[in-house]
Amino acid sequence: MLGVILCNYCGSEIATVDTEKVTVFYTDCKRDVCREQRKGKEDKQR
Numbered sequence: 001m002l003g004v005i006l007c008n009y010c011g012s013e014i015a016t017v018d019t020e021k022v023t024v025f026y027t028d029c030k031r032d033v034c035r036e037q038r039k040g041k042e043d044k045q046r
């Protein structure tokens with residue numbers, strides 16, 4: 001089966017991985033705009 005890793009912010013596909021069932025993972029890609037958004041989120045939670 002295939003899992004896919006998507007960027008939480010821009011939705012672009014970062015990578016695919018072998019998994020036991022079809023799964024979607026969310027993370028942030030390496031684009032500056034997405035990393036800035038993640039930083040802002042963390043600041044808000046505090």
Ligand SMILES: [Zn+2]
Binds near residue numbers: 008030
């Ligand atoms: Zn992104």
